[in-house]
Amino acid sequence: MADPLVIIGAGQAASQLMASLAQDGFAGEVCLVGDEPHLPYQRPPLSKKFLAGELALDRLYVKPAAFYEKAGSHLLLGRRAERIDRSGRSVLLADGSRLTYSTLVLATGSRPRELPLPGAFYLRNIADVDAIRPRLAPGKSLVVIGGGYIGLELAAVAVKLGVGVTVLEQAPRLMARGVGPVVSQFYARLHGEEGVVIHTGSVVCGLAGKRVVCEHAQYDADIVVVGAGAVPNVELAREAGLAVEDGIVVDAECRTDDASIYAIGDCTSQHHDLVGRRLRLESVHNALEQARIAAAAICGRKPPAVQVPWFWTDQFDVKMQMAGLSAGHDQAVVRGNPDTGRSFAVFYLREGTLIAVDAVNRAPEFMMSKQLIAERAKIDPARLGDEGVAMKDMRN
């Protein structure tokens, strides 16, 4: 019997890969290795509804156990892969067992960037939420280090639970890597209105017991959580001699430089036509899309068309949906008023072409822009900013 297809990593990319392989008619055996004790689950709710206690654990799981138990697939959960032996086409697990593979897929994801702050918590998986949530009781104090998506979503949930929340961000503005200054300013106002204390330009020097020490101030906290970005889990690939840059280098079909090894999700670095270079995307959309592409390639089918990258964040009653990649924009156009209320959009253009949008409680702006970005449409900036022009009429 042929060796199985082995997947290392049991997140959403892995789960989608298994679903897509089944749909694409893959007939071989599949073996999934994951170091957490859980079936593949959705991570976005971990800093949103699951953290808030509004979503039960069983609804986090992407598929029920029965889906994986069907003939031919094996789940090795709570097991860690230690090493890839490319010449022997096998994976060595931490318990000493060895899995030989016909095809290997690395879906190893990313992990929180750690800071030298002993005692601080991080928020990446179910166990993290289980550790943090009991400490978010009314009247307690939370210091969040890092004003990015995870940190701000956590802050929004915690303050609603009656926790006193302070966010310390070292950059001059919030979510600086992901959004433009207008959007950062809006989120500072939003969190202020909801009772979160935000300090930007705040460099944390250390943690002394439950006291967060910055250059010019210190903050006492019952719990400290770090949300300082993520680093890709590329060690297995690197030690196996695969090409690794910011992530595991893959081609358009998600194949590494070893033809029998693919990589998908947060751990990959892939060329994107929209920006004309290789980059690593940490998003559910990217994980699912790369899983579908890899499954098609493995099954010898035509891959689905590449979509415009997109992302979302929910904080308080505000849903922001982002599409495209704004890096390299030379013009930002605001539609609506970001200084009052909670609904506006910012469009990003390069040489007149729409390349990205940040849509705050603006589903039409998001949905229409996704299409226009894919079409590489040139749009008159004055029309984009004019609320009198409906989004569905925006195509010039």
Added chain:
Amino acid sequence: MAKIVFEEPDGTERAIDIANGQSIMEGAVRNGIVGIDADCGGACSCATCMVYVPEEWLGRLPAKDSTEQSMLEFCPHVQANSRLSCQIQVSDALDGLRLKVPQSQQ
């Protein structure tokens, strides 16, 4: 609990039981209904779980909110009888509902 029948893009009909309180999307994804992508997992952020509802059922479903309405307007294969299946919670009243899945969510 409601038994809901899906017509998949290739015409295959599949009936599944979905527990009360779950969304139709969750039931579909858990049971591997082809053509319900549901990329955002039910946050009404992606509009990739669209379904077509027979006319006689349209008025019996919980009403659309403004976000669902806006997302739907921009779905590539939208029709007057389209709904986002993540926004419909299952109850006994939906037993026997038949839904058609579009050829593509893109």
